[in-house]
Amino acid sequence: MARKVCPGCGESRPVDAFARDRSRRDGRMRLCRLCDRIRHRRYVAEHPEEHRAAQAEAMARWKAKQPPKPPKLCRRCGGVVEDRRRWYCSDECLAAARAANPHKSGRRKPHTESASRRGYGQEHKRLRERWKRIVDAGAAVCPRCGLLILPGEPWDLGHVDGSAKMLYQGAEHRRCNRATNRRRRLSLQQW
Numbered sequence: 479m480a481r482k483v484c485p486g487c488g489e490s491r492p493v494d495a496f497a498r499d500r501s502r503r504d505g506r507m508r509l510c511r512l513c514d515r516i517r518h519r520r521y522v523a524e525h526p527e528e529h530r531a532a533q534a535e536a537m538a539r540w541k542a543k544q545p546p547k548p549p550k551l552c553r554r555c556g557g558v559v560e561d562r563r564r565w566y567c568s569d570e571c572l573a574a575a576r577a578a579n580p581h582k583s584g585r586r587k588p589h590t591e592s593a594s595r596r597g598y599g600q601e602h603k604r605l606r607e608r609w610k611r612i613v614d615a616g617a618a619v620c621p622r623c624g625l626l627i628l629p630g631e632p633w634d635l636g637h638v639d640g641s642a643k644m645l646y647q648g649a650e651h652r653r654c655n656r657a658t659n660r661r662r663r664l665s666l667q668q669w
Contacts, residue, residue, distance in 0.1 A: 482506065486513030515625065523628045597637075597644075606635045609649045621647050622654035 480493045486509045496506035497514065507514060522529045550559040552567035554575050559567050566572040593599060612618045618627040627633050627649055636650035 484510040484513055486510065486517070512625075519626070519628055523630070602635065602646075605646060609633075609635060613649050618649045620649070620651045620654055622650050625651070627651060 481490050482493055482496055482504070483490050484496070489510075491510050493506055495510045495512075497511055498505060499507045502508070509517065547562075550562050551557065552559055552571055553565050554571045555567065557567035557571075559565070566575065609618065613627050613633055614629050616626065616629050618633070619625070620627055620633075621636065632652040633649045634652050634655040636647050636655045638645040638647045
């Protein structure tokens with residue numbers, strides 16, 4: 479398999495470790511994917527306003543290309559719903575639906591257990607404070623994806639898988655931590 483040296487980390491890597499770039503002679507980017515990801519994160523951290531503006535502009539271009547959404551219809555009477563966040567067209571439809579199903583109030587129940595019972599008590603808070611100093615110094619590496627957690631980036635204190643929230647493996651990117659939980663739920667559903 480062909481290999482290429484990354485000038486960012488100085489390591490010889492397989493060509494597949496470099497993203498495609500048709501403008502270059504060898505058809506691959508100059509930096510490996512890992513170095514390019516670190517470079518991009520550093521740029522976003524140093525230029526948040528420019529990055530946000532570019533993201534907003536790209537989103538506006540994407541939305542302009544999308545076809546208009548069909549009108550949302552009321553589940554009860556079939557009328558057009560003005561507010562897309564609602565399922566009913568008027569207060570009358572909502573009142574009639576609640577009267578027909580009094581046990582369904584439409585409100586979610588809050589957690590019935592305390593934070594300590596769910597595994598997030600005083601010990602968790604103290605450990606999170608210790609990790610906060612490491613993350614703020616820019617020295618924390620996510621154990622799930624292996625990338626640095628930049629200061630100011632959202633993070634969670636991750637548990638060791640299968641430890642029933644008893645063992646911690648350290649700071650993780652919020653998206654890595656919560657994606658793991660989602661994957662776990664999906665694998666349980668497949669059984």
